[in-house]
Structures are given as structure tokens and as C-alpha cells.
Amino acid sequence: MKTLDVKKVALMSNTTPFEPMLNLSKALNSAKLFIKRDDCTGLATGGNKTRKLEYLVADALKKNATILVTIGGIQSNHARQTVAAANKFNLKCALVLEKVPGTGGDDYLQSGNMLLDTIMGTEPHIVPDDKDCLEYALALVEQLKAQGEVPYFITVGGSDPIGACGYVECAFELMEQCKQQQIKLDALIHATGSAGTQAGLIAGMELLGADTRVIGVCVSKPETAQRELIIDLLEPMSEALGFDLQSAIKRIDIKDQYYGEGYGIPTTAMVEAVKTLARHEAILLDPVYTGKAMVGMLDMINNNEFSAEQNVAFLHTGGSVGLFAYKDLFK
Ligand SMILES: Cc1ncc(COP(=O)(O)O)c(C=O)c1O
Structure with missing residues (x-):
């Protein structure tokens, strides 16, 4: 993979797990659900x-x-x-x-x-x-x-064109795991905030020629503002990495109806989504990002956005230590 003329240092020793969420898929009678565990990067409780x-x-x-x-x-x-x-x-x-x-x-x-x-x-x-x-x-x-x-x-x-390279690389890692596990990944859902994660993933999918949808669930901004952030990152990245900018822009897929009153402000649906993942899969989400992104994923499943044959993954971007900062919500 080309990078932006920057070598990386090692802060994680391995790839992060990519696993099926069998219990949740069964409980929802849904598409086949998977999770990419970037909460397990290993650096001081991990995360994206x-x-x-x-x-x-x-x-x-x-x-x-x-x-x-x-x-x-x-x-x-x-x-x-x-x-x-x-x-x-x-x-x-x-x-x-x-x-x-x-x-x-x-x-x-x-x-x-x-x-x-x-x-x-x-x-x-x-x-x-x-x-x-x-x-x-x-x-x-x-x-x-x-x-x-x-x-x-x-x-x-950390969302500049250099930092976002980390998520170009994550797209490569994930698609290699899919290949090994013989899974054709139809969609990848994640929380989007400062947008480096989504821009990097889109760039990675574009470089790979993969048709996997990258769906960002906003945690702080309406769709138009989030789109601008992503485009601002894709522009310099397309020049440096050599992918087609217009084709990458067409891939931008954003859901902005799940963050409630604003960044970091809890919603009832977030609390339920955090409990749902903890109880079905023993996976701990966070109140600000992944909890709200999971509300989006559950709602999309509920609205039959995916068919039963499709493979849909959630990217866990970390943050579960934030649960302690919001502990009264979960009592
Ligand atoms: C746990 C977690 N998930 C998702 C995000 C959003 O990632 P990005 O800022 O690259 O959009 C963040 C950003 O701080 C985060 O801490």
C-alpha cells in the first residue's frame, strides 16, 4: 500500500479480531452480523x-x-x-x-x-x-x-490525511480477513465524528475496488457538515494515494438521525443498544460513539435495509472506559 510518505511506528502488535455475532444475528433474525474489534488494539484499553x-x-x-x-x-x-x-x-x-x-x-x-x-x-x-x-x-x-x-x-x-492512513490500512486488514473467512462483506457500519475513520475506510475500499458499503453513523453533526469533513480528507488522500476522488465521494454513506441532542449527550436508545450488545455478545460499547452507532445498525436491521443473505459488520472503535463517566445511566 502507498502511504503519504510517512512510515508508521508500531503501537499494536497484531491485527484486531474479526468475528461473527451469532447470538445477535439469531436474536434479530437478521442478516449475518459480524464485528471488527478495533476496541482491541491493545494501547491503554484500545480504540480507533x-x-x-x-x-x-x-x-x-x-x-x-x-x-x-x-x-x-x-x-x-x-x-x-x-x-x-x-x-x-x-x-x-x-x-x-x-x-x-x-x-x-x-x-x-x-x-x-x-x-x-x-x-x-x-x-x-x-x-x-x-x-x-x-x-x-x-x-x-x-x-x-x-x-x-x-x-x-x-x-x-487525529483526523488529518496522515492519521486517516490508519483506516486505509484497516480496510486492507479487514478485507484480507474476509477473504480468509470466505465472507463477501456487504456493509461496514461505524461511528463517524472527526471523519478520519470513514475517510480512511472509503479510501481503502476504493483502492481495493471493493463494493462494500461504508456507513458512518454521525455522533455530532448533520449529514451535510459530516460530508464536507470527509471530502476535505479525501481530496489530499486521493492525490497522495492515487485513487479516483469522484468515485470515492460517491461512496459517502451517512446516517445522521441517531445522535440525539448532540455530541456526548446520552439517548435512551443508546443505553438500550449498549445493554443489548453486552447481554447478547458480551461486547462493551461506549456511550458517545459506538453506542449511538449501534442504535443506527439495529434500526437499519429493523427497517430491513439488509437482506437475510447479506453480511454486515460493525466496526467497534473502542471507548468503553467512557461507560464509567456515564455510570448512573446504566444503574
Ligand atoms: C470510540 C470512538 N469511536 C469513533 C470515533 C470517531 O472516529 P472519527 O473521529 O475518526 O470519525 C471516535 C473519535 O474520537 C472514538 O473515540
């Missing part, structure tokens, strides 16, 4: 940022960075994985985290990802309510430079 960080950290090292700087919400899985990656490569890490409207409480502010960030040795900068998170982080980058550090700024969710 590991694959992106393999490319981003390589780029940071190439540029002689001494400190990774990134941004996110208080319960950012991306922030937690970034500290973990920094620790593995003896880099410092500064997290700039913002409060998410409609969330709060002691668990949200201190447990889940925040607890793990602290255990791994960072003290996140919490952005004051009247300040913009990105501006705050870019000012910090300048301060760090003045102190003699070489900061490497990672955009929200």
Missing part, C-alpha cells in the same frame, strides 16, 4: 486512535518532536490514546480538553478517560468556558516553542 497514531507519531518523530499536543472533549478517547502513544515513544504530551455542553458531574469530570489520562501522567489543561479550545491549544504550542520544545500538534480526533 491507535491506528491513526501509528502514522502520526512516526511523522512527529521524523520532525524531531519532543511533545505531542492535542485537543478534545473532557472524556476524549483520542486524548487518552495520544498520551499512551507519547509514553511509548518517550515523548511528552499536553492535552487541551474542553467541557462538552449538556454533560457534567463528578464521574464525567474525573472518571473514565480522565482517570486514565492522569494515571498515565498528564495533567490536562481544561479550557475555560469563555475560551476557544483550538485557539487555546495553538497558544500553548507557541508557549512550548518559546520554552525550547518541539511541539507536534495533532488535530481533533
Whole structure:
């Protein structure tokens, strides 16, 4: 596979499992359901940022960075994985985290990802309510430079054309697993936020010439805004990797009716979907991303979007430590 002139470092030791969800398929009397377990990447409880960080950290090292700087919400899985990656490569890490409207409480502010960030040795900068998170982080980058550090700024969710290469590679890995297991994969459903995962998967499917649908379930934005994010990533990636941009754009498939009032704000259907997967498959989803994406998958199945002969996979992108930040919902 071509990459964007960046070698990757190793943050995961193996491929992630690709398995059937037999109990759920039977309970729903549905298409054949599978799961790609990117919650099992192995880096500080895993998740989809590991694959992106393999490319981003390589780029940071190439540029002689001494400190990774990134941004996110208080319960950012991306922030937690970034500290973990920094620790593995003896880099410092500064997290700039913002409060998410409609969330709060002691668990949200201190447990889940925040607890793990602290255990791994960072003290996140919490952005004051009247300040913009990105501006705050870019000012910090300048301060760090003045102190003699070489900061490497990672955009929200690690979703730039370099980070998204991690999901080009995931598409390759998944399709190889399908080949080995003799499965023709009709659709792959996942949570889409900062869009690097979806852009990378689309690019990967395009490079492979696979006709698998890549369906992104939005966690924060309406379809038009999400589409723009994906196109902004596909444009530079198509040049660097050599795939047809228009054909990739035609593949964009988005469902935006499942995220409720906004990013990180729980929905009743999300709580039910998390319980459903835990009880049928012993798989723990998360409240912000995969729980809402699973609501989308269950609804699509309910609406007969797939036939009984089709093979449909869910990409588990991690985040289950976030359950502790929302624990009252599940009592
Ligand atoms: C658990 C989880 N799933 C999905 C996503 C969405 O991935 P992307 O930002 O690449 O769209 C994130 C992003 O933070 C995440 O933490």
C-alpha cells in the first residue's frame, strides 16, 4: 500500500479480531452480523486512535518532536490514546480538553478517560468556558516553542490525511480477513465524528475496488457538515494515494438521525443498544460513539435495509472506559 510518505511506528502488535455475532444475528433474525474489534488494539484499553497514531507519531518523530499536543472533549478517547502513544515513544504530551455542553458531574469530570489520562501522567489543561479550545491549544504550542520544545500538534480526533492512513490500512486488514473467512462483506457500519475513520475506510475500499458499503453513523453533526469533513480528507488522500476522488465521494454513506441532542449527550436508545450488545455478545460499547452507532445498525436491521443473505459488520472503535463517566445511566 502507498502511504503519504510517512512510515508508521508500531503501537499494536497484531491485527484486531474479526468475528461473527451469532447470538445477535439469531436474536434479530437478521442478516449475518459480524464485528471488527478495533476496541482491541491493545494501547491503554484500545480504540480507533491507535491506528491513526501509528502514522502520526512516526511523522512527529521524523520532525524531531519532543511533545505531542492535542485537543478534545473532557472524556476524549483520542486524548487518552495520544498520551499512551507519547509514553511509548518517550515523548511528552499536553492535552487541551474542553467541557462538552449538556454533560457534567463528578464521574464525567474525573472518571473514565480522565482517570486514565492522569494515571498515565498528564495533567490536562481544561479550557475555560469563555475560551476557544483550538485557539487555546495553538497558544500553548507557541508557549512550548518559546520554552525550547518541539511541539507536534495533532488535530481533533487525529483526523488529518496522515492519521486517516490508519483506516486505509484497516480496510486492507479487514478485507484480507474476509477473504480468509470466505465472507463477501456487504456493509461496514461505524461511528463517524472527526471523519478520519470513514475517510480512511472509503479510501481503502476504493483502492481495493471493493463494493462494500461504508456507513458512518454521525455522533455530532448533520449529514451535510459530516460530508464536507470527509471530502476535505479525501481530496489530499486521493492525490497522495492515487485513487479516483469522484468515485470515492460517491461512496459517502451517512446516517445522521441517531445522535440525539448532540455530541456526548446520552439517548435512551443508546443505553438500550449498549445493554443489548453486552447481554447478547458480551461486547462493551461506549456511550458517545459506538453506542449511538449501534442504535443506527439495529434500526437499519429493523427497517430491513439488509437482506437475510447479506453480511454486515460493525466496526467497534473502542471507548468503553467512557461507560464509567456515564455510570448512573446504566444503574
Ligand atoms: C470510540 C470512538 N469511536 C469513533 C470515533 C470517531 O472516529 P472519527 O473521529 O475518526 O470519525 C471516535 C473519535 O474520537 C472514538 O473515540
